[in-house]
Amino acid sequence: MLAVLTDRHADVRSALDTVIDPELDEPVTDLGFVRSVDVEVDAVTVHLRLPTSFCSPNFAYLMASDAKDALAALPWADRVVVELDDHHDSDLINRGLAADAGYVGTFGHEAESDLDELRLTFRRKAHTAAMERCLTRLLRAEPDRTVASLSTVTLAELVHDDATAALRRRREAIGLATTPRARVMVDASGAGYAPDDVPMALRRARSTRISIDGNAHFCRGLLATRYPGSEADQAYRPEGTESADVTFIPLAELKEHP
Amino acid sequence: MYTKDGESYFIVDAHIALWDARPENQKNVHGKQFIDCFYDYHANLSPDAEKWTYEEYLYQGGERLVKDLFEDGYVDHAIFQPAHLGEFYETGFGQTEEAWALTQAHPGKLTYNHHFDPRNGEAGLEQLYLDAQRFDLKGVKLYTAEWHGESRGYKLTDPWAYRYFEACRELGITNIHIHKGPTIRPLDRDAFDVADVDHVATDFTDLNFVVEHVGLPRLEDFCWIATQEPNVHGGLAVAMPFIHTRPRYFAQIIGELLYWIGEDRIQFSSDYALWTPRWLVEAFVDFQIPEDMTEYAPITTEQKKKILGLNAARMYDIDVPAELRLPEADETETGPRQPEAADMAAV
Numbered sequence: 001m002l003a004v005l006t007d008r009h010a011d012v013r014s015a016l017d018t019v020i021d022p023e024l025d026e027p028v029t030d031l032g033f034v035r036s037v038d039v040e041v042d043a044v045t046v047h048l049r050l051p052t053s054f055c056s057p058n059f060a061y062l063m064a065s066d067a068k069d070a071l072a073a074l075p076w077a078d079r080v081v082v083e084l085d086d087h088h089d090s091d092l093i094n095r096g097l098a099a100d101a102g103y104v105g106t107f108g109h110e111a112e113s114d115l116d117e118l119r120l121t122f123r124r125k126a127h128t129a130a131m132e133r134c135l136t137r138l139l140r141a142e143p144d145r146t147v148a149s150l151s152t153v154t155l156a157e158l159v160h161d162d163a164t165a166a167l168r169r170r171r172e173a174i175g176l177a178t179t180p181r182a183r184v185m186v187d188a189s190g191a192g193y194a195p196d197d198v199p200m201a202l203r204r205a206r207s208t209r210i211s212i213d214g215n216a217h218f219c220r221g222l223l224a225t226r227y228p229g230s231e232a233d234q235a236y237r238p239e240g241t242e243s244a245d246v247t248f249i250p251l252a253e254l255k256e257h258p
Numbered sequence: 259m260y261t262k263d264g265e266s267y268f269i270v271d272a273h274i275a276l277w278d279a280r281p282e283n284q285k286n287v288h289g290k291q292f293i294d295c296f297y298d299y300h301a302n303l304s305p306d307a308e309k310w311t312y313e314e315y316l317y318q319g320g321e322r323l324v325k326d327l328f329e330d331g332y333v334d335h336a337i338f339q340p341a342h343l344g345e346f347y348e349t350g351f352g353q354t355e356e357a358w359a360l361t362q363a364h365p366g367k368l369t370y371n372h373h374f375d376p377r378n379g380e381a382g383l384e385q386l387y388l389d390a391q392r393f394d395l396k397g398v399k400l401y402t403a404e405w406h407g408e409s410r411g412y413k414l415t416d417p418w419a420y421r422y423f424e425a426c427r428e429l430g431i432t433n434i435h436i437h438k439g440p441t442i443r444p445l446d447r448d449a450f451d452v453a454d455v456d457h458v459a460t461d462f463t464d465l466n467f468v469v470e471h472v473g474l475p476r477l478e479d480f481c482w483i484a485t486q487e488p489n490v491h492g493g494l495a496v497a498m499p500f501i502h503t504r505p506r507y508f509a510q511i512i513g514e515l516l517y518w519i520g521e522d523r524i525q526f527s528s529d530y531a532l533w534t535p536r537w538l539v540e541a542f543v544d545f546q547i548p549e550d551m552t553e554y555a556p557i558t559t560e561q562k563k564k565i566l567g568l569n570a571a572r573m574y575d576i577d578v579p580a581e582l583r584l585p586e587a588d589e590t591e592t593g594p595r596q597p598e599a600a601d602m603a604a605v
Contacts, residue, residue, distance in 0.1 A: 004401040023475070052298065053291035058445040088291050103445075110410065121448055203594070206553075207518070208480035210510045215475045216502065226304040241506035 008039045008076065010074040018109040022061055022122035024216040025129070028067065031216075032223055035085060043079035044071055049230070051222035057089040060098070061106060062115055068097055095176060120174070124188040124250065129209035131184060133163045133189035135202060147202060148195035154182035213240030259582070260332035260539050267543060267563050268582040270570040271336040271535050273435070273470060273495040273527035275358040276323055278349065280316045288405075289346040298365025300532055303499035308537050318531050320360040328367060331528070331535035333575050334567065337369045339399035339435050339470070339495075345406065358393060369398040369574055371435065376418035377406045383425055390429040396574055398431055403449065411439070413455040423462050433573055434458075435493065437470045440595040450476045452483055459487040466573055468525065471496045472515060474548075481518035488591040491573070492519060494565070495529035501541045509547045513554030520595035522586050525570045542566060560584055 016037075019028045026047065028034060035047040048064055083094050096106025104111045110188040135150050138158065155178065158164045168178045176182070178189050183192045185201070193201050216237055224231040260267045279293035318326070326443050327333040338361070354372070361368040373388045374382055389395060403411045412419065414436070425435065438450050452473050460469050463593025472492040473480020484490040492515055500508040515524050526542070528535035543562060547554045563584055571578050572586075589595050 052295045054439070056449050058449065063447075088288055107445055109408065110445050112446045115446060118447055200594070203517075204478070205480060207481050207514050208509075210514060211475065211477040214477070214504075214510070216509050217507065217545050218475075219300045221503070222298055225298045239502070239504070239506065241510060 002247065005039055007076075008044070009037060011074050011076075012039060012044055014039050015074055016046070016067060019063055019066045019068050021059065021063060022119055022126075023056075023212075024219060025122070025126040025212060026216060026237065028063055029233075030235035030237070031220065031231045032227075033063065035227075035235070042076055043081075044074070044077050045081040046071065046083075048082065048084045049223070049227060050084070051219045051226060053086055055087065057087070057093070057107075058115060058118060060084055060087055060089065061093050061103060062119065064093055065103070068100075078201055090191065102172045118165075119253075123170070123173045125208055125212065126172055127167075127176070128205045129212050130167040130170040131186075131204035132202065132209045133159055134167050135184060136206070137161075137163055147199045150185050150192055150202065151183075151195040151198050153184045154180060155182050155184060158184065163247070209240065259334055260543060262540075262543050265563075265585045266582055268331075268567040268571065268578050269331075269333045269335075269529060269535070270567040270574075270576060271331070271333045271528050272468075272522055272525040272570040273326060273339045274323070274327065274336045274491055274530040275340055275351075276318065276320065276353050276360065277341075277531065278353050279347065279351065283347050283349055285346055285348055288343050289343075292343065292346055292351070296532055297578075298353070299496070300450050303503050304533060304535060305502050306475055306597055308534060315531070316398065320356060320363075323530065324364065326362075326534045327530065328573065332539050333535050335571070335573070335574075336530070337371055337570070337574065339371055339397075339437075340373055340402060340440045341399065341401045341437070342375070343401075345404075349535055361393075362592065365576055366577075369396065369576075371395065371399050371433070373399050373401070374422055375404060375406060375412075376416055376422050377409060377412055379418060383421060385498070385523075386422065386425055387429065390431060395429065395431045397433030397435060398426065399435045399437065401437045401439055402454075403437075411449065414458045418471055419458070420461070423458060423465065427464060433466045433468060435468045435470055435533065437495075438473070438476075448476075452476055452479050455480075455490060456487065457488050458467050459483070465489065466491060468493045468573075470527075472511065472524075474511075474584045477511065477514065481514055484523070484591050485518040485594060490519075491523040491525060491569075493525045493527055495527045496532070498526070498528065498538045498542070499533050501538065505545070506548060506551070508545070509551055509554065512545075512557060513551065516557065516561065517554070517594055520587060522589065523567055524565045525573075526566045539566065551594065 013029060016029050016034055017027050020026065021028055021031055024031065033048050033050060035049040038045040046067060048067065050060060064082050064084045068080055071077055071080045082097050084090050093106060127169055139145055171178050174188060185198060186192050217239060220234050260269055268493060278290065284290055294317060297312055301309060325338050338357045340357065358370050361370040370393050372393055372395055374386050434454060438452060452469060455467055455469055466489050468491040469480055470493040472494060474497060484492060497511050528538050547556050568578065569582055579586035
């Protein structure tokens with residue numbers, strides 16, 4: 001029985017790993033937003049926590065309802081309770097989640113149709129940031145390359161690393177091709193840029209990436225201030241401000257510290 | 259004034275408050291949640307030596323404010339930017355009467371900006387005319403996520419907001435400070451979106467729009483709008499203390515701002531009493547863009563002087579001693595300011 005419950009705890013963790021904070025483009029598990037998990041045979045209760053009581057209620061609702069959906073999909077989970085703690089809209093959101101009232105049913109007159117557009121806005125930002133990370137890496141690796149030449153770089157020309165894998169996932173999420181000959185430097189609709197327009201577009205993409213990285217770290221810090229000890233639940237995320245030298249860790253060092 | 263290494267800086271703290279968040283003034287749990295959120299900001303981003311106790315944080319009073327700003331904080335002039343939060347606090351969060359009395363008691367040191375809420379309709383418009391006369395208003399602070407009955411926010415493009423901006427134009431209230439907050443209707447969209455600033459800035463080119471917190475958490479959207487609208491400015495409230503906790507991130511913020519909107523449109527503030535100005539002024543004068551961040555040009559002493567005070571002084575016609583003044587930079591009104599400094603390969 002104990003082994004079954006341990007497995008089910010692992011199931012819950014895996015399910016929650018798929019729940020992404022759209023604004024920070026990271027799983028709620030890595031952010032430390034999961035406060036507690038209780039499993040009792042066929043029932044699971046999860047409490048979520050956020051960095052402030054005034055975090056956007058729409059994002060808060062999205063994460064909480066995504067969590068409930070992900071847990072309800074577990075074959076053994078007949079009873080699923082997800083509650084958001086200490087938020088200014090906790091009562092409203094928790095009532096809505098308990099009744100499976102949906103977004104409009106939860107927020108009433110404050111909601112218009114759905115949160116699909118909001119989600120899409122942030123998936124696009126996540127793609128922009130991922131694209132900038134890959135292309136900046138490429139520029140660093142090939143010092144003679146001009147910025148304008150990025151216009152024609154294809155997915156096949158990127159090295160197979162974590163950044164490229166992340167870019168592929170972000171492209172899939174907004175319906176962009178992930179075929180080898182697909183251009184990397186594209187807008188959210190998949191349209192490319194003329195060489196002359198690349199520097200400004202990349203510069204703008206960089207400000208998007210800085211904004212997301214900056215918020216991710218501020219939110220982590222606030223969570224740790226609000227819930228002392230919660231920093232232990234947070235996965236490492238690069239600052240995005242590291243100097244060029246630091247990001248190129250020599251291969252030998254990687255082997256010593258896997 | 260702050261002097262270091264033979265350079266003197268005229269300091270304008272462009273965003274301060276005199277608040278009362280003590281339990282007896284809290285209307286409901288949201289009053290507590292709001293000040294708790296501020297206190298976490300304070301605790302998270304302050305150096306240990308600058309941290310206040312929670313009790314100190316709830317209310318400071320005028321005497322302490324004057325000491326923190328003008329005696330200890332090098333500030334030459336400070337501007338009240340009050341948030342009303344009438345649904346959370348009995349007498350509001352920002353203390354109008356106390357702040358106004360303090361402004362009158364210290365002539366030339368303080369400017370009192372008030373607030374309005376377009377959801378108050380005609381009655382609020384009447385009040386704005388009275389307030390403009392009483393406080394000799396040059397500016398207002400707008401908090402778009404203010405709760406108001408059933409409503410939890412408004413957009414600057416709402417028709418009533420336009421009526422109020424037309425009144426501002428008529429009354430000579432030229433400086434509109436905007437704080438984007440997170441709870442706005444409809445919830446379907448990004449509440450921090452600054453797109454409505456873009457619209458009003460285009461429609462009211464004779465008004466200045468100062469976006470507080472430089473649009474954080476949407477720095478990129480702010481930069482993109484501000485680079486295209488010559489009357490959009492950035493206020494550094496909340497961004498400043500990153501200079502201590504995350505200096506490289508702070509460097510990115512300043513680097514992006516100097517690139518997209520230039521040195522004449524960025525305003526320093528401590529966001530008192532979220533933080534105090536002394537350590538922020540000292541840290542900013544000592545600050546430099548790290549050498550390896552070659553995508554940004556180094557920040558100059560002249561740029562620091564403008565950001566720390568001269569830009570806000572110009573907007574508010576604050577008298578600056580002749581020896582501390584600087585000319586405006588000969589920069590483009592729109593578009594990136596330092597394209598030549600963009601070393602794309604560096605991060």
